[in-house]
Amino acid sequence: MAINNEFQQNLTMYMETLHPIIYVNHYDFNAIDAAIKSIANGYECYEFNNALGLVNFKTGSRVNSQLAYTHGLNGEENLIKFLDLMVNEGFSTPTILVLKDVHELLHKPSVVAYLRRIAENVLYSEGYECTVFILSNTLEIPREIEDYITILEIPLPSINEIKTQIQEYAQSADSPIDKQTLDEIAISFKGLNECQISQILNLAFFHDGELSRSDTEIILKEKEQFLKKSSMLESIRFKENINDIGGLEELKFWLRRKAEIFKNLDKAIKYGVDVPKGVMIIGMPGCGKSLSAKATADLFKVPLVRLDVGRLLGKYVGESEGNMRRALALAEGISPCVLWIDELEKAFSGIGSIGGASDITTRLFGQFLTWMQEKESPVFIVATANDISNLPPELLRKGRFDELFFVDLPNPAERESIIKIHLQKRKKFNSSIDLAKLASKTEGFNGADIESVVKDAIEISFVEHKTDLTTDDLLKVIHETNSISKTLQEKIKIIKETINKYKIKNASR
Numbered sequence: 001m002a003i004n005n006e007f008q009q010n011l012t013m014y015m016e017t018l019h020p021i022i023y024v025n026h027y028d029f030n031a032i033d034a035a036i037k038s039i040a041n042g043y044e045c046y047e048f049n050n051a052l053g054l055v056n057f058k059t060g061s062r063v064n065s066q067l068a069y070t071h072g073l074n075g076e077e078n079l080i081k082f083l084d085l086m087v088n089e090g091f092s093t094p095t096i097l098v099l100k101d102v103h104e105l106l107h108k109p110s111v112v113a114y115l116r117r118i119a120e121n122v123l124y125s126e127g128y129e130c131t132v133f134i135l136s137n138t139l140e141i142p143r144e145i146e147d148y149i150t151i152l153e154i155p156l157p158s159i160n161e162i163k164t165q166i167q168e169y170a171q172s173a174d175s176p177i178d179k180q181t182l183d184e185i186a187i188s189f190k191g192l193n194e195c196q197i198s199q200i201l202n203l204a205f206f207h208d209g210e211l212s213r214s215d216t217e218i219i220l221k222e223k224e225q226f227l228k229k230s231s232m233l234e235s236i237r238f239k240e241n242i243n244d245i246g247g248l249e250e251l252k253f254w255l256r257r258k259a260e261i262f263k264n265l266d267k268a269i270k271y272g273v274d275v276p277k278g279v280m281i282i283g284m285p286g287c288g289k290s291l292s293a294k295a296t297a298d299l300f301k302v303p304l305v306r307l308d309v310g311r312l313l314g315k316y317v318g319e320s321e322g323n324m325r326r327a328l329a330l331a332e333g334i335s336p337c338v339l340w341i342d343e344l345e346k347a348f349s350g351i352g353s354i355g356g357a358s359d360i361t362t363r364l365f366g367q368f369l370t371w372m373q374e375k376e377s378p379v380f381i382v383a384t385a386n387d388i389s390n391l392p393p394e395l396l397r398k399g400r401f402d403e404l405f406f407v408d409l410p411n412p413a414e415r416e417s418i419i420k421i422h423l424q425k426r427k428k429f430n431s432s433i434d435l436a437k438l439a440s441k442t443e444g445f446n447g448a449d450i451e452s453v454v455k456d457a458i459e460i461s462f463v464e465h466k467t468d469l470t471t472d473d474l475l476k477v478i479h480e481t482n483s484i485s486k487t488l489q490e491k492i493k494i495i496k497e498t499i500n501k502y503k504i505k506n507a508s509r
């Protein structure tokens with residue numbers, strides 16, 4: 001992997017400005033070793049590796065000295081022995097210590113104490129020059145020394161870096177790729193690191209010896225796998241589009257306008273248009289909020305990825321924030337994309353209360369807000385929520401999201417259109433079906449209720465060997481259905497009260 005220029009520059013800058021501990025959060029140790037070596041002239045370099053003990057940093061081989069891994073001692077004892085010798089010998093010449101895969105040992109009190117001592121000496125004792133690098137794919141920072149630690153992350157490759165990687169690969173495989181295919185294919189690799197990209201390239205070339213548009217499916221499937229493993233973002237496949245939504249005309253009109261901007265972003269920005277930030281869709285369960293998130297991605301012609309805040313929560317100090325930072329960086333890496341946060345009220349529940357888990361959620365929430373405020377990348381957020389009564393008001397302020405919409409239970413005209421959409425989807429719509437009558441009998445039903453009425457009526461009609469579905473078939477099922485207004489009366493009342501308090505725009509016309 002070629003180390004990105006920005007990373008190399010930051011590394012040099014932090015070394016020269018005596019940042020005592022630099023935590024490099026990445027998987028590719030070889031590439032980071034190369035980057036450190038390139039600035040290590042004139043430094044003594046020692047490496048501690050949790051598997052091998054002391055390793056010669058310049059050659060990578062195990063060192064057989066008193067510092068070498070001592071059998072019988074565990075990883076913690078060996079690390080302490082290593083740090084103890086380093087500290088006691090002092091650092092009269094500029095020194096680099098590279099610690100690999102030690103994240104699980106970082107919380108041990110004696111390790112914390114040694115690292116603190118080194119950091120304090122670097123900062124306050126003249127002539128004491130040492131930089132500690134911690135290399136790990138997992139970010140775990142002990143609270144006691146967090147102020148001494150600088151986190152360095154390697155940004156995911158930009159679209160131009162991806163193109164260069166593909167071109168170089170294609171050339172080495174003796175199968176050059178034309179510019180148009182390259183432009184079309186490169187975008188599907190966004191959000192992946194160099195190592196993941198080369199694994200997918202191996203697979204695509206293995207299939208038919210070249211990279212073509214037909215490989216897009218393979219790329220997307222593999223990418224889903226990688227995202228799944230990272231367990232922070234989930235890539236969502238869907239078939240729905242904006243025409244599958246019955247009603248919600250105001251929301252659809254607004255989304256179409258944003259899509260126009262999103263699809264012509266360069267031109268729009270030059271014209272003076274702001275990059276669309278996102279939309280919050282609040283309201284009744286089963287009324288098309290998730291459907292709208294999918295339709296947005298389809299309309300914008302970009303991938304849909306879901307952020308599950310609950311999965312970001314970690315057990316160590318700083319771990320959750322680290323996960324959030326990586327998830328958001330990943331979304332930026334995948335961009336342009338739609339980032340969907342489902343059930344926002346659950347994701348950030350407990351904010352503002354004191355202690356334990358809610359402290360973490362509050363910090364994550366603050367981090368998310370700052371990112372939203374500052375983000376310039378084309379990540380369009382669709383946040384969906386039922387009940388916003390416990391959400392912090394600052395989230396609902398204009399300027400965070402471009403707009404907030406309230407999705408109510410469908411009105412009669414909307415119910416007509418939802419019934420028709422679901423009948424047509426199953427090829428069971430015919431002109432004798434009285435949509436107006438069905439709509440009048442489904443007062444208080446949500447979209448999901450209506451869909452289930454249509455499904456059940458079609459199923460019954462099939463079992464009864466009928467050729468065509470009739471209005472009466474549907475009415476019978478409607479009669480037997482307990483709509484959401486009956487089953488969730490109390491919840492609906494609360495949602496309505498909150499919405500009225502905030503005066504949120506209605507998604508329906």
Ligand code: ATP
Binds near residue numbers: 288448
């Ligand atoms: P929840 O708050 O429970 O997550 P939701 O608002 O996200 O609900 P959806 O998942 O979008 O609800 O809708 C559930 C099902 O109901 C969908 O599969 C969809 O087919 C149907 N549905 C809901 N609203 C509509 C609508 N306006 N038009 C067409 N179908 C709809």
